[in-house]
Amino acid sequence: MNLYKFWSMILLVLGMIFMYFGLIFLYDNYSVLLGWEIITLNSSYLSMSIYFDWMSLLFMGGVLFISSMVILYSSSYMGADLFKVRFLFIVLLFVLSMMFLIISPNLISILLGWDGLGLVSYCLVIYYQNVKSYNAGMLTILSNRIGDVSILIGIAWLFNMGSWNYIYYLSYLDSDISFWLLNLIVLSAFTKSAQIPFSSWLPAAMAAPTPVSALVHSSTLVTAGVYLLIRFSDLLYTYNLDFFLLISCLTMFMSGLAANFEYDLKKIIALSTLSQLGLMMSVLFMGFCSCAYFHMLTHAFFKALMFLCAGLIIHCMNDSQDIRHMGNLINCIPFTCSCFCISNLSLCGFPFLSGFYSKDLVLEYMTYNYTNFYIYMLFFLSVGLTVCYSMRLVYFCFSDSNGLMSTVNYNEDYTMLISLILLTIMSIVSGSVLSWLIFPYPYILCFPLILKLLPLLFVFLGGWLGYMLSLMYTYDNIFGLYYNYMVEFMGNMWFMPNFSTYMIYDKSFVYSKMSYSFMDSSWGEYIVSGSLPNSVNYLSSFYSLYHNNSVKIYLISFIFMMFIMMLI
Numbered sequence: 001m002n003l004y005k006f007w008s009m010i011l012l013v014l015g016m017i018f019m020y021f022g023l024i025f026l027y028d029n030y031s032v033l034l035g036w037e038i039i040t041l042n043s044s045y046l047s048m049s050i051y052f053d054w055m056s057l058l059f060m061g062g063v064l065f066i067s068s069m070v071i072l073y074s075s076s077y078m079g080a081d082l083f084k085v086r087f088l089f090i091v092l093l094f095v096l097s098m099m100f101l102i103i104s105p106n107l108i109s110i111l112l113g114w115d116g117l118g119l120v121s122y123c124l125v126i127y128y129q130n131v132k133s134y135n136a137g138m139l140t141i142l143s144n145r146i147g148d149v150s151i152l153i154g155i156a157w158l159f160n161m162g163s164w165n166y167i168y169y170l171s172y173l174d175s176d177i178s179f180w181l182l183n184l185i186v187l188s189a190f191t192k193s194a195q196i197p198f199s200s201w202l203p204a205a206m207a208a209p210t211p212v213s214a215l216v217h218s219s220t221l222v223t224a225g226v227y228l229l230i231r232f233s234d235l236l237y238t239y240n241l242d243f244f245l246l247i248s249c250l251t252m253f254m255s256g257l258a259a260n261f262e263y264d265l266k267k268i269i270a271l272s273t274l275s276q277l278g279l280m281m282s283v284l285f286m287g288f289c290s291c292a293y294f295h296m297l298t299h300a301f302f303k304a305l306m307f308l309c310a311g312l313i314i315h316c317m318n319d320s321q322d323i324r325h326m327g328n329l330i331n332c333i334p335f336t337c338s339c340f341c342i343s344n345l346s347l348c349g350f351p352f353l354s355g356f357y358s359k360d361l362v363l364e365y366m367t368y369n370y371t372n373f374y375i376y377m378l379f380f381l382s383v384g385l386t387v388c389y390s391m392r393l394v395y396f397c398f399s400d401s402n403g404l405m406s407t408v409n410y411n412e413d414y415t416m417l418i419s420l421i422l423l424t425i426m427s428i429v430s431g432s433v434l435s436w437l438i439f440p441y442p443y444i445l446c447f448p449l450i451l452k453l454l455p456l457l458f459v460f461l462g463g464w465l466g467y468m469l470s471l472m473y474t475y476d477n478i479f480g481l482y483y484n485y486m487v488e489f490m491g492n493m494w495f496m497p498n499f500s501t502y503m504i505y506d507k508s509f510v511y512s513k514m515s516y517s518f519m520d521s522s523w524g525e526y527i528v529s530g531s532l533p534n535s536v537n538y539l540s541s542f543y544s545l546y547h548n549n550s551v552k553i554y555l556i557s558f559i560f561m562m563f564i565m566m567l568i
Contacts, residue, residue, distance in 0.1 A: 004075030004088055008068045011095070015064030022057030026437060030054075033105065033167075049165055051105035055293060058434075059227065060102050062297050063219045065426070066304045067095045069419040073308050074211040076415040077315070087127065091215065094120045098220045102227065105167040107155045110228070114151060114192070117221050118144035124212045125205050136207040143201040147191035147225070154184040170234040178235055185232050186244055193225030193277045195251045200496050202274050206266040210311030213266060217273040217307065219300035226280045226296055233289040242372075245285040249378045252278025254494055256385030260392065260469065261490040265310050265321045268393060271493075272347060273303060275386060282379070283362050291365060294438050295358035298431045302346040302355055305423040309340035312416055313397065323396040330398040333412050337398050339420045344394060346427050348387040349459055354431025359383070361435070363455045364445050383455065384462035391466030 025031065031053035038046045071091060078084045097116030104110040118141055126137035157177055161169050189195075194202040202222065206213060216222065229236065255274035262268050276299050284292040314321055316333055330337045342353070349359040366379060489495065546553050 003085065004071055007088065007092060008072040008075070011064045011068035011071065015061045015068060017061075018057050018064060019061030021052075022054050022061055023437065025052065025057055026054035048109060049106045050103045051167060052103065055230070056102050058297065059293075060099060062300050063095065063098055063102070066219050066300060066423070067091070067215060069423050070211045070215045070304065070308070073214075073311070073416050073419040074209075076413045077211055077311060078209065087209070090120060090123050090127075091212065094124065094215065094220060098224070101224055105165050107151065107158060107164045107166055111148070111151050111155065114188075114224065115148055117192075117224060118148060121205070121208075121216060121221050124216070125208045127209055127212070128207065133207040136201075136204040140201045140205050143191055143194075143198050146198070147188035150184040150188040150191075154181050154188070157181050157184070166232070170232065178238065182232075182235055182239055185228060185235070189225030189229045189281075190247075191225070192228075193222050193281060194274055195225075195278065195281060196247050196254065197496065199251060199255065199274060199493055203267045203270045203493075206264070206270050210266065210307060210314065213270070214304045214307035214311070217270060218304035222273060222277055223280075223296050223300065226277065226284065226292060229281070229284050230289055230293055230296075233284070236285070237287055241285040245282055245375065248278045248281035248285060249375050249382070250278075251275075252282065252382040253378050253385070254496075256382045256389065257490050258493045259389040260385060260466075262389075263322050263324055265314065265323050265326075265393075265397075266307075267321075268323070268389060269303075269306055269310055272306075272386065272389065275382060276303070276347075279359075279362065279379075279382070282375075283366075286366065286369060286371070288362070288365050290438060291358070291362050294434060295362060297434055298346075298354040298358045301423060301430050302343040302353075302427040305339060305420065305427050306343040306347070308416070308420060308423065309336050309343065312336045312412070312420075313340070316411065323393065326397045328398070328400065335412055335417060336420065339424045341394060341398070342424055343427055344390045346431075348390050348463070349383065349455065351456070352432075354427050354429070354434075357431035357435045360455055364447070364452075367447060367451050367454070368445050380454065380458050384458040384465070387459050387462030388466035388469065391463045392469055395467060395471075 031051070034050040034052070036048045036050070038048060040046075071088065074084075074087070074091070078087055081087065094117065097113045097120055100113030100116065101110055102113075104113060121144070122137045122141040125140050126133045155164060157180055158164050158166060158169070160177055163169075191198045202217070205216065208216065252275050255271045255278065259268045259271035259275070262271060276295070280292045280296055280299075283295065312333065313326070313329065313336060316329070316336075317326060346353040346355040349356045363379070363383065366376065
């Protein structure tokens with residue numbers, strides 16, 4: 001356990017150093033590009049480039065801070081686990097991969113971190129070795145492979161520019177190259193950040209231990225796609241991005257809707273992450289790069305806190321994740337419930353918590369900008385749905401909702417509480433501090449009163465709707481539709497897992513069975529697979545017979561030779 005605390009302290013100190021340097025770089029508008037020449041042969045050389053600017057340094061500081069809290073929390077959470085040292089080193093590998101991704105101005109070294117994230121996330125998702133974990137891990141890694149392949153093709157396209165340091169070339173790319181590069185980068189970002197149609201892997205990845213979920217779904221794996229697009233933002237804004245904007249808005253709306261019909265605590269928080277990723281992506285495609293970055297940072301702190309609180313709640317509920325089993329937890333684990341409520345309110349955009357500063361800014365910019373009314377309504381409805389499922393969660397877990405769980409083990413661990421306290425402070429403070437730092441001059445956006453109050457109106461409407469939904473014991477008569485179909489359709493993310501996973505591997509099973517029956521059990525086996533060994537076998541038997549001085553063979557070969565001589 002001391003190993004956990006040792007690494008937690010190292011990451012915390014490193015995170016503070018990076019944050020400090022990030023603030024200096026931000027103040028001076030300063031950036032550093034380091035090139036390390038590894039080997040030179042004639043005119044060819046192999047080098048490693050590292051790019052430090054305020055954006056990468058602040059993000060690294062945030063990731064390291066959250067990682068240190070997660071590792072400190074894991075020292076207690078994974079205390080009884082048999083392979084806890086292995087778990088620690090896998091998490092450290094994960095953080096290292098994310099560092100590679102953040103500081104790389106070069107697509108090759110980005111791929112190193114990108115692929116590292118995919119591979120290590122697979123190891124973490126299958127950590128509890130059961131069938132459900134194996135399926136979830138395979139779905140996760142295969143979805144992410146699509147993004148890896150598109151980055152590889154992007155590397156091939158950048159061959160035309162003579163270097164992979166994309167940071168030099170974004171403004172000078174040829175139109176054909178930039179168009180294809182844009183589509184490839186957006187595809188890889190969509191797979192990593194789980195946008196439609198790749199959304200089904202993100203709730204499935206909840207099979208991992210809860211501290212991993214806190215790390216993966218707050219600041220590392222899923223935000224990698226958003227961060228990559230922020231880095232390529234110069235390339236984005238030369239094209240029409242309306243289609244990508246629509247997809248990200250639909251992702252936000254779909255996941256918000258699905259979370260209202262879900263009963264698994266971790267899956268609700270995962271769908272909430274998906275909703276926030278849709279928000280970041282859509283803001284990015286509207287052209288507000290700094291706002292997307294700002295929301296990404298604030299979201300990382302309160303989402304990590306939410307997952308850690310959920311982990312403690314699940315621990316206390318005898319490892320049950322069903323929110324229908326919970327109720328009256330505020331009397332049993334008051335501190336954890338307080339932290340969870342703070343992170344929840346921050347997610348909802350409650351005034352003067354960190355989520356409010358980024359969300360309100362995003363919504364005001366969007367109102368100020370020319371936007372399609374359909375997208376505008378989707379955006380505000382999604383914000384309302386966020387508050388809706390958050391209030392539903394609070395009602396089911398902490399209020400007078402009578403759960404079914406009778407055997408409960410209540411303990412608030414001192415080590416866990418330290419990490420919760422520090423993340424709670426960041427969840428309250430980070431929004432205002434970062435908004436002063438990233439936007440040094442206050443942007444005064446003047447609206448009519450109704451538009452100014454519209455975000456708050458949707459927040460309170462969503463909260464009221466969430467409370468009313470919680471009071472309904474079953475959703476049997478919503479809009480006059482039958483209960484089962486409504487819950488199935490909404491809760492299964494509009495049947496997306498059926499389309500993107502089950503449908504594909506269902507057909508591939510049939511194809512593999514056909515291939516097996518043709519290749520291994522029929523003429524394919526005889527002609528394709530068996531012909532070479534059979535012919536070799538026949539020749540070797542003939543050869544051995546020949547060596548046994550058989551008179552028949554000598555006689556036949558003599559007649560055969562005589563026949564050839566006569567022909568000649």
